[in-house]
Amino acid sequence: MAEGVRLRLLVALAAGLLTVASCGTGGTTAGSTVTAPxxxxxxxxxxxxxxxxxxxxxxxxxxxxxxxxxxxxxxxxxxxxxxxxxxxxxxxxxxxxxxxxxxxNPDPQAHxxxxxxxxxxxxxxxxxxxxxxxxxxxxxxxxxxxxxxxxxxxxxxxxxxxxxxxxxxxxxxxxxxxxxxxxxxxxxxx
The missing domain is CATH 1.20.1260.10 (Ferritin, core subunit, four-helix bundle)
Incomplete structure (x- = not known):
């Protein structure tokens, strides 16, 4: 359970860092976007x-x-x-x-x-x-x-x-x- 919490905290921290990093540039720089992995x-x-x-x-x-x-x-x-x-x-x-x-997909053939x-x-x-x-x-x-x-x-x-x-x-x-x-x-x- 601690691993899941730790992983969610790391993801939240990374998302926060991306937000802070983009704030200084007014969002995104020309030609770049912030996307999910x-x-x-x-x-x-x-x-x-x-x-x-x-x-x-x-x-x-x-x-x-x-x-x-x-x-x-x-x-x-x-x-x-x-x-x-x-x-x-x-x-x-x-x-x-x-x-x-x-x-x-519940169809076994799909897998x-x-x-x-x-x-x-x-x-x-x-x-x-x-x-x-x-x-x-x-x-x-x-x-x-x-x-x-x-x-x-x-x-x-x-x-x-x-x-x-x-x-x-x-x-x-x-x-x-x-x-x-x-x-x-x-x-x-x-």
Missing amino acids: AFNDSDVMFLQMMIPHHEQGVLIVQLARDHDVRTAVKELSAAIEVTQESEISDMKHWLTDWHRPTAA TAHGGMRMTDPDLVGALTKTAGPEFERRYLDVLTGHQHSAVELAQTETAEGVNPQAKELAKRIFESRTAEIKQLLAFTT
Whole structure:
């Protein structure tokens, strides 16, 4: 959550500096304009796909609250929830600022060129909700590991194809944090 607040403060500070810089010149100089950071279709698609992916991830990690899992698993799950909720807020804000819808095209065929939606199979999540006892933690770790792996794949696509500095920085953070989370999740299974 602190990262999202810090990022919004940095964006506000940068916007303020641009405003102050343009005030001394009467707005803009001849031939120049002050514009929002550039973005491309890959940036938009990354955010539009990552929002539902994160929303599903939040639903998955919330399952750990009500099940008998190790304290370390509950703590990691809570941290993932806070991080992903903050990132969802940031991504929706950027898309709104860019005048783009926050939801991706619901047609699965629209996403084949970039590897599909990368969501966890809803049947797996549904089966997980019905699992109890010691079996829950094992299945939970498997489902969450797979889910975080698909976030890493989406982030790699953005890093390669996106142009917006904020979206690319988010993709870098997602790649690094989800890779670390996957290592933690795998360590729980050994």
